Amino acid sequence: MFCSNPILIMNSDDPLPSSKACCSSTLGPALGLLTIRIWLGLRALATGIEKFAGSKASEAAVLIDGKPNGYGLTESASEKVYGLSHYHGIPEGLRSAFKAEPLLPGFSLDIYDKVLGPALIILGITVLLGILPRLSLFAMGLLYTSLTFGLILLKQDAGVAWLAIHIILIAMALIYSDRDKCVLLGRKW
Amino acid sequence: MKPSLAQTGSRRDFLKMGGLVGAGLVLGAPSILRAATGQSAPDAINVGFIGLGKQHEVLFNAVKNIPGLHFNAVCDIMKNRVGGAFSRIKNAFGNQPARYTDAEEMLAKEKDLDAVIVATPDFWHSRHTVWALESGKNVYCEKMMSNTLDDARAMVAAMERTGKLCQIGHQRRSNPRYLFTLNELLRRHRICGQIVNANGQWNRAVGSSQDIQVKASILPDKETLLKYGFGRPGKDLTLEELQHRFLNWRFYKDLSGGPISDLGAHQIDVFNWFFGMQPWRVMASGGRNYFKDREHFDNVMCIFDYATPDGGARAFYQVLTTTSAGGGYFESFMGIDGTINISERAAYTNIFREAGTAPSWDHLVAQGYLKRSAAPKAAADSSDAIASYESAAPETYELPGGLSKPPHQPHLENFFEAIRGKAKLNCDARHALESEAPIYWVNPAAESGQTIIFDTEHLHV
């Protein structure tokens, strides 16, 4: 994995000497930040992947005495599947509500619809792995802020509050990013 | 144009029907109208439509899923609907059906048609069906067969005279859920035991029973409406009156049998089909209590009596056009061991076993004939329950499966399979009329307040 022990890749210009006491004082914040990043990363990744989820309905003949019945009675089963063809960026219910909002022009909705899923997946991966961590967290913050804007227009207060929790976590991760020790690429960014 | 069954050598053979003698038919066991079997008929069946209103759209949405059909011609006296059906066919299949505003002209010109689907107002069914049969076409005609018994009888006579197939649109007769319930649960396993009562209804809210309105500019003109029978002999109706009769033909006595025939046809047909017989008497009551200016009763209740091999049984039916509560539309067969509530809507279907007295159904569940349902039981110990009034709460079960197609599709499939010689009709005109005949007597019974005891004059086909 990219980071097994945060102490091992501690920054060389770290002011703290590598005594047992100081290591344990940096270990806590480093693990705390990692926890926040894992949460935010998985959250975005899973949400992005779910945008490619759909269901496949199948019909099977009902078995009577172990044999398919002769009447055409069927039992339906629905299976969850993933694929590009199932992609839906903005859920249908929200989409039609957004369409009715004069402050959200139609073309921006279309772009947003196309970009949202892939953006969540990419940012989920970069935040999780620590690739350009500050920029990734900032971009994620902007994305959630834009979603918040839409929900404010629709007066979805619970959704706004829920996204605000994400924003607080992102802001915390950015504020304490100096103490982030698990970075795969682009430590300064 | 695709090759028609009419052009293939096999057609004459497999549509040949022998011995169409009407006597001795048993309701629900149509066997006479069977095309000769063993033919390979991969050719497209050429289909025409007469009547392109609301029900046509329902039928088209079902029929378009059936392979091996070619939609050649469409006809309606309303040009706008002809255009709509033309576009539906062109968009779905790419071909351009011939367009007609007169059914006789279509039947005369479209020599290649194998089948015609009739979905015109009830008072036109008989003429359209008889003309189509006589011009060599097989016919699928919507229920109710006609607004008069004599016209319905003429349809049976034409079917038998011409040897063509005539399926009546009682689509439940081909629905796997109904066929399974009748053949497996009621007849083979007799899960209800002796059936003592049947109960059926179609409850429809005031909101769904309002006058149909369409913008006047697309409606047929006065001359057309008069030509096609929407006038009233001896009365000079205004254009508005004619248009009202055209759109709302169900409200007028000379154009339709009213709610008991329009909606009741479905459930009362199931009573007669499942009991396998005609009732021996009917009593009825009805009134114009809300829609006071309609010619037909807006609410009708009736009771049919049957003499079944197990003993007497009664079937109560109500059609309400003023209230939808009470479970929508269903038919219920109530026996000493169990009750089956069946409906075209799976959601209204329930099966109950009389707990404590009926034989166990566990083996039927194990074999897959029934599913146990988790429906709530009435709590026997609640404070409002008086033990001496209560029966043990029945256990609830479900059918083991459903229908994964539009509800009219199996009936249409059966019609086309019969044309191909691979099936017998599930509801040919004779069997349909044996079942429909008692319905024609409900309004007279309700109007006169008299019980009608049926004799062959009333019910003969």
Ligand SMILES: NC(=O)c1ccc[n+]([C@@H]2O[C@H](COP(=O)([O-])OP(=O)(O)OC[C@H]3O[C@@H](n4cnc5c(N)ncnc54)[C@H](O)[C@@H]3O)[C@@H](O)[C@H]2O)c1
């Ligand atoms: N089986 C079912 O579940 C079911 C359900 C609804 C209706 N139906 C039946 O379907 C039939 C049609 O009902 P609908 O609701 O579609 O009625 P509708 O009034 O909507 O349609 C009837 C159509 O027939 C046309 N028409 C009238 N006279 C004609 C003529 N002489 N030649 C050609 N076209 C003519 C009208 O212009 C109209 O377009 C009725 O018999 C009704 O009982 C059956």
